[in-house]
Amino acid sequence: MKVSLFEQVPYRHMPEGFEQRHHSVVTAPYDVVDPERMQESLRSAYAELMHGARAGFDGVCVTEHSQSSYDISPNPDLLAAAIAWTAQAEGLDVAITVLGRSLGKTREPLKIAEEYALLDCVSGGRLIAGFPVGLSYDANLNAALPAIETRERYREHRELILKAWAEPRPFPWNGRFEKYGQVNVWPRPIQQPHPPIWIPGTGSPGTLRDILRHDYAFVYLSWDGPKLVGRQVFDRYWELADEEGRESNPYRLAFLQVVAVAETDERAEREYGKHLEAHYRSGIGAIPHTSMAVPGYAEPAAVEAMLRGGGGHGMLARMKTATYRDIVESQVAIVGSPASVADQIGEFVREFRIGNLLVMLQNGSMPRELTEKNISLFAEEVLPRLRPIWDDEGWENHWWPRAQGTANAAAGAAPGGRA
Amino acid sequence: MSASAVDVRDETVEVWDGRLMLHVKVAGDGPPLVFFHPLPGLAWQPLLDRLAGRHTVFAPEHPGTSPGDPHAIHEVQTFGELLLVYEEAVRGLGLERPAALGHSFGGMVAADLAATFPRLFSKLVLLAPIGLWRDDAPIRLAEMVAGPPEETPGYLFAHPESDAARAVLALPDDPALIPRAVAQGAWNIGCTTKFAWPIADHGLGRRLHRVEVPALVLWGRDDALVPVAYAEEFGRRIPHGRVEVIDDCGHVLQADQPQRTWSAISDFLAESRG
Numbered sequence: 001m002k003v004s005l006f007e008q009v010p011y012r013h014m015p016e017g018f019e020q021r022h023h024s025v026v027t028a029p030y031d032v033v034d035p036e037r038m039q040e041s042l043r044s045a046y047a048e049l050m051h052g053a054r055a056g057f058d059g060v061c062v063t064e065h066s067q068s069s070y071d072i073s074p075n076p077d078l079l080a081a082a083i084a085w086t087a088q089a090e091g092l093d094v095a096i097t098v099l100g101r102s103l104g105k106t107r108e109p110l111k112i113a114e115e116y117a118l119l120d121c122v123s124g125g126r127l128i129a130g131f132p133v134g135l136s137y138d139a140n141l142n143a144a145l146p147a148i149e150t151r152e153r154y155r156e157h158r159e160l161i162l163k164a165w166a167e168p169r170p171f172p173w174n175g176r177f178e179k180y181g182q183v184n185v186w187p188r189p190i191q192q193p194h195p196p197i198w199i200p201g202t203g204s205p206g207t208l209r210d211i212l213r214h215d216y217a218f219v220y221l222s223w224d225g226p227k228l229v230g231r232q233v234f235d236r237y238w239e240l241a242d243e244e245g246r247e248s249n250p251y252r253l254a255f256l257q258v259v260a261v262a263e264t265d266e267r268a269e270r271e272y273g274k275h276l277e278a279h280y281r282s283g284i285g286a287i288p289h290t291s292m293a294v295p296g297y298a299e300p301a302a303v304e305a306m307l308r309g310g311g312g313h314g315m316l317a318r319m320k321t322a323t324y325r326d327i328v329e330s331q332v333a334i335v336g337s338p339a340s341v342a343d344q345i346g347e348f349v350r351e352f353r354i355g356n357l358l359v360m361l362q363n364g365s366m367p368r369e370l371t372e373k374n375i376s377l378f379a380e381e382v383l384p385r386l387r388p389i390w391d392d393e394g395w396e397n398h399w400w401p402r403a404q405g406t407a408n409a410a411a412g413a414a415p416g417g418r419a
Numbered sequence: 420m421s422a423s424a425v426d427v428r429d430e431t432v433e434v435w436d437g438r439l440m441l442h443v444k445v446a447g448d449g450p451p452l453v454f455f456h457p458l459p460g461l462a463w464q465p466l467l468d469r470l471a472g473r474h475t476v477f478a479p480e481h482p483g484t485s486p487g488d489p490h491a492i493h494e495v496q497t498f499g500e501l502l503l504v505y506e507e508a509v510r511g512l513g514l515e516r517p518a519a520l521g522h523s524f525g526g527m528v529a530a531d532l533a534a535t536f537p538r539l540f541s542k543l544v545l546l547a548p549i550g551l552w553r554d555d556a557p558i559r560l561a562e563m564v565a566g567p568p569e570e571t572p573g574y575l576f577a578h579p580e581s582d583a584a585r586a587v588l589a590l591p592d593d594p595a596l597i598p599r600a601v602a603q604g605a606w607n608i609g610c611t612t613k614f615a616w617p618i619a620d621h622g623l624g625r626r627l628h629r630v631e632v633p634a635l636v637l638w639g640r641d642d643a644l645v646p647v648a649y650a651e652e653f654g655r656r657i658p659h660g661r662v663e664v665i666d667d668c669g670h671v672l673q674a675d676q677p678q679r680t681w682s683a684i685s686d687f688l689a690e691s692r693g
Contacts, residue, residue, distance in 0.1 A: 141565055144617040148483075148492060148609040176496065294565045296609015300489050300602040307598035 001349065001389045002400060004059035004097055005052035005375065006256055006358040008071040009045040009079070012365050013037045014282040019320050024286035026141045028069040042072065044368040046082055051372045052361075053087045055379035059095030059128065060087075061358050063221075064102050065135070066142040070283035070364075077101065077115040084123040095401050096123045097358075099200055099219060100130025104150040105139035109157035109178060110185060113164040117189045125190035125404040130219070131158055132200040137291035148296035153177050166193040196399045198254060198356075203233035204302055205240065212244040212252075217356065217399035219254040223284055223319075225331035226257070226348040234352040250355030250390050251397040257345060258333040258360045261377040265336040271370060272363075273324040276333050279364025285319030333363075338381030345386060355390055355397060424468045432479075434507040438494045441508050442485040444478040447471025451517035452688075453479070453509065453540075455525030458564070458615070460484040460607035462587070466673040469681055473688070474518065479508055483610035486603060498614040498621045501528065506536055518688060520544040523645065523670065524611050527619060530653070533634070534626035543634040544684055545653060547645050547670050549615060550623040556648040561617040563644060564608055574644040577669035584674050627656035634660040635687040639668030639675060661687070 015032050022028055049060045060083055062076040073079060076098050084096045096119055101112040120127040133139070133154045140147040156175045160183070163171070170184035189195050197216040201207040211218045220233055238248055246252065260276065262268035293303070318326065327333045334344045349357060361378060362371040427446040434441055444463060452474035454467060461480045470476050482504065483492025495501050505528065509517065519540040521529030526548025533543045549558060563574045572579035572588065579585075590597050614621075634657045638650035647664055654662035663683050668676040 137565075140616075141561070144561070146609075146613045146616040148613045152493070288567065290567055291565050293605075294609075295605040295607075296612060298605075300606040303602035303605055304598045307601055 001355055001357060001386055002058040002095075002251075002397060003357045003359065003383050003386055004061045004095065005049065005057040006061040006063075006099075006360045007045055007049055007052075007362055008063060008065075008360070009042060009073045010070045010279070010283060010362075010364055011038060011072060012041045012044070012367065014069060014278065014365065018282045019286040022286065023288050023291075024070050024283055025065070025068045025137050025288075026291060028067070028286075032069075038072075044371070045362070046079065047368060048362055048371050048375060049079070049083050050086055052375050052379070053083065053092045053094040054090070055375055056383065057094065057375075057379060059097050061097035061099055061128075063099050063130075064105075064132075064138075066138055068138075070279075070286075075101070075115075077119060080119055081115075081122065084119055084126070088122065088124060093126075093403065095126050095128055097128040097198065098130050099198060099221070100132055102132050102134025102138060103157040103161075104132075104154035105134035105143045105145065106153075106157060107143070107145075109160050110164060110180070110183065112157070113161040113185045114187075116161075116195070117165065117185060117187045120189040120191055120195050121187050123401075123403075125195075126401045127189065127191070127195040128198055128399070128401060129195045130198050130200060131161075131216075135292065136294045136297040137287065140294040140297060141291055146296065147294040149177075150297055162194055165189055190404055191402050196401060198399065203229070203236065205236065206299075208237050208240050209244065212241050212246050215246070215252075215398075217252050217254055219256070219356075219358075221256045221358075223332065225333070226255070226352065227331045230255075230348060230352050234354075238353060248353060249395045249398070250353040250393075251395060251399050253352070253354050254356035254358060254399075255349075255352070255354045256358040256360060258363060259341055259345070259374075259378060259382075260333060260335040260361070260363075261338055261341050261374055261382060263337065263377075265340055268335045268337065269324065269328075272333075272335055272366070272374075275364050275366040275370070276327050276335070277322060277324055279366075280319045280322040280327060280332070283364055285322060289317070338377060338385075341378075342382045342385040345382070346389060349386065349389055355395070356399065357386065423463045424465075425471045427463055430512075432508050432511040434511055435494060435500075435504050439482055439491055439504060440488070441482065441504070442480040442488075443508070443512065444480070445475065447474055447476050449474045451475050451477060451514045453477045453514070453517050453519050453529075455479070455505075455519065455521035455529045456481065457523035457525050458560075458608050458611045459604055460611070464587075464673065465583075465677065466681065466684075469685070470520070473685070477512060477514065477517070479505065481607070481611055484603075484607040489606055489610075492610040492613060495613075498531075501614055502532055502535055505532055506539060509539060516541040518542040518544070520546070520684070521548060522546040522673075524549055524615055524619070526550070527615070527623065530630070530657075531621070531623050531626065533632060534623065534629040537629055537631040540632050542688060543630065543632050543657075544687065545634065545636045546672050546680075547638050547642055548636075548649075548653065549619040549645055550621070551649055551652050552618055552620040553648060553652070556646040558619070558645050558649075560612070560615060560619065560644065564612055575670045575674075577639060577641045577667055577675045581674065583677060584671070587671055587674050624652070624656060627653065628658065630657045630660070632659065633687075633690075635683065636660055636662045637672060637680065637683055638662070638664050639670060639672050640664050640666045641668060642670045644670040
């Protein structure tokens, strides 16, 4: 199994009770911010991702959100570029996963083609290209695009980016949303025709079928933990894979899990409990649910199914008042000693056939020192127990970057050098 | 949809080179009048019953809002195309210079049709139309649409507790029907806001001088969604425009002040007809 460190970039000093007065997105008031603490919050995220790369994670992973206090990452390629170059300079063989630039939100899809290609070059062919639609609040409120066009834009932009990477000669593009006379991006990805493509989604059948037909990987960025929705989403995925004639290779499925590890279960609760509560309450718990589905963003049949209880976003509705007990009992976060964490993760990973695991080890107010302890403990004590999980089945991970040689110890050196 | 006092029949009209079958509710007798509905879609309502007492009312459903035909919206790519679709529909229905009445989003559609095709209509009634923008009088359409449902009545009504206001936002009595009704309602708003998001300014203000027909601009003094400041903006741009502002009245005039709204509309439509 491949295990990547996933990190968002929250402001770590949200005032007590913020969620009772404000939303964490779109209208989150900036005057709660102390500029020096903002610097510290942002820099910590870069430092922690590098800490993870050095600690032996297979990859690092970032996401895009604008006008948000819980993930200050308006363009994740900026963060990814810093990590990609530094990791190369240090000779670290680490995948760079951007999950990603939002294709339903962007007004400049060719920028995404260029940025991803650049990341792939700088990292020596270690990019995983995430192609998310984008959350409704981000695409339809922050970027203010009509909700009903979000998916049309997504489809056109994905097609354009893939063509821009693969087409050897300049070509014109006469799309519904984009028109160009000469599409000719520089650079092109090292990984041709394209880097591995991961598609985050909520697991609707239409999205899953689209992923399987194109042979991409499906990423479930769970905020609910595996218990509440895992059964439903992943069973559906593997059934559809079978219908589409795709083998049940676990690497075509990636899953995000929040984890906090300490020396003992008791110590984990003591050290991480308040930070986890703060994260859920003032972060994703303070996203108004109406802004997750601006009218027109979801098909009427999907909205109806969700209202009839088929959507199963069990914990999300309660995040704003979540207690530590709620969080760990629902496995929204898996918290404890290395052994208990590894056991819990190993169990659902095998059950749902997850080949690419993303773990989120920084949450809300968690300071850098504690986050780096979490990263180190996970890397040393948990990761080695998870990595061999699929070895006995002998699958190949077609959704992992095809790095060109090893990482270059001197980042400016000519390509192809062997360490 | 509330029960109607008149017979309402469903018609369809094929437009847009056969790519769209527009659904139209038709009722009444008399000179034709086309009703353009607001953001949430077409709801037959007491105002339309009253109009049907004097007119043959044609009430088209915005593409995508007719149950069972959600993807029709994707056939209409721009607001300009929407205007062409409606102009084709008026001709396709065989209507000769009908009167036009539009509310809110429908007011913008009716006003722009009258500006773009100056001889399409005979008269124009605009109930609190969107379509213009002033920085000092923001229209909080996106905030309402993306905000919590419990705040919606405050945008729409001066008297949200009245029976008429409650009827506008009523859900089906049968709980089993509610999910579908809510999903349809949300989709309808997706279909209309496609042409009104986040700011419904397609340059109508630069075209309103082209409106040739007599126009009545009717506004509620306490409109919390589209401020009454816009009544004057429409009034001074439309050459034969008359503005009336109704006191103690919000955005859904026909619910907050049904009698006064009806008097203003019916007096205007009766004037020098023919």
